[in-house]
Amino acid sequence: MDTISRENNSMLPVGGIIVGVIALLLSGYAAISLAKVNRTLAAHEEKVARIDTLESQVNSSSAASEKASRDIAALTRSTQDAFNQVGGDLGNIHASLTKLEESAKAAPVKAAKGGSSGPVVAGEGEYVIKSGDSFAKIARSHGTSIADIQAVNPGVDSSKLHVGQKIKLPKK
Known part of the structure; x- marks a missing residue:
């Protein structure tokens, strides 16, 4: 056995050196790759920080938008309620005006019929219609x-x- 071990021992240090050199090269490559990964990671951390900032801005904008939407809905409801109330009031006013117009139209006719028992006398700013009168004739005179x-x-x-x-x- 001594003979076999002596023969193999001559190659062993050369093999150890070769393996050591390969290990050294691999560790150098790993160190360079690690440095690149660290630089990339640092650049990505900056981008992640920006994304976090944008996310918080989007969330606050979303909350503001939802609040504005609720406010618009409330304004729409209150405006519609006001229009409904004003519409009812306008209807009442219109009915009152119609009654007033009807009573104003009916009043001259009743006065003319009721005054037929005696002569009709014109007051200041009034004119009593005579036979053959028209608005054109009255306007000219x-x-x-x-x-x-x-x-x-x-x-x-x-x-x-x-x-x-x-x-x-x-x-x-």
Whole structure:
């Protein structure tokens, strides 16, 4: 056995040196690769920090957007409620105005019918219709226009004038 071990011993130190050199080369390559990985990791940490910042900004923007959406919905509801209330009030006002217009139209007719028992007397700013009168004739005789007479007598139909009926004259 001594002979076999002596022969193998001559190659062993050369093999050890070769393995050592390969190990040294591999460790140098690993160190260089590790340095590259560390630089890449540092660059990625910066990007991750930016992403975290953006994430927090997106979250706060999302919360603000949700709040604005809720506020708009509340404003829409309150505006609709206000329109509904105003609409009801306008309907009531319209009904009241219609009643007032109807009573204003009915009043001259009742006065003319009720006044037929005696002569009708015109007050200041009034005119009593005589036979053959028209708005055009009345306008010429009083120095005014037909439109002005119609404006102060909105409920009077100029084609249905009757004797004794009172109309208002526009102020000069």
